[in-house]
Amino acid sequence: MGQKLTIEPITRVEGHGKVTIHLDDENNVVQSRLHIVEFRGFERFVQGRPYWEAPVLVQRLCGICPVSHHLAAAKAMDAIVGVEPEGLTPTGEKMRRLMHYGQIFQSHALHFFTWSVPICYLASMPVPNKGM
């Protein structure tokens, strides 16, 4: 078995990932693997809690895209209380759409201005190759 390269942590996703690249003796890539290293147990610990807490609890799955989780939980709660998607009030539907568009807008701006640009622009920073 040859060398193994490790990239850890991956910093442009939420969820604490790690990549390992396995090489053979001629340094050809045998396998590249993405490891999701974090387990928090949301699936279990949200059970048994008041249902109106769910949208706020699951926001904490990801601080980068909390609105998406909030809306997913809101849909699940709709199903639990017996509201069909067409049973939502027009205002409710519009507010959810507005929130989601806001999230997309914020997410793109965030990625561009604070994740991608600094890496390209702040070239004086040490090259991030230490983990490799």
Next chain:
Amino acid sequence: MNKTIVATTSLAGCFGCHMSFLDIDEKILDLIELVEFNKSPINDIKEFTRMCDIGLIEGGCCNNENVHVLRNFRAHCKILVSVGECAIMGGLPALRNAIPLSECMAEAYLHGPSVAGNNENGIMPNDPELPVILDKVYPCHEIVRIDYHLPGCPPRADLIWQALVALVQGDPLKLPYELIKFD
């Protein structure tokens, strides 16, 4: 004046505190004048390259890798700050502390609606590359000494900013009540 060296990390958190930190918006330009980042997801520096003045910790410890990173931060940072409820008291992930870990794993990989019936051999994550999950989620101060705590889920951007400026300038951390109340 030498710039203050700052390192940040996210342990068992959601990156929300880092996002709140970035919510200082245009003040990030003032920040760059004040501090230089070392190990941090913000600049993607993966290992410490020197001793740091301030370490900002987001998230508690839910696996052995978190504990390792936290101890590494304590060894490399003169001042260590727990940022947000997860770092301070385990936060939301600590809700699993009342439930056996095996139940949480079983729900996530065997019985949950999105996996039930799709995992006939009952396979759980077992790759040696994966960190070992701890029995409970631990707040940072139970693992290492923590110098300051910034409350909130997440702490608002202004709170992180004012605390950081005070620490950089060596002032006492006298934060106005309005910044640290949440209602």
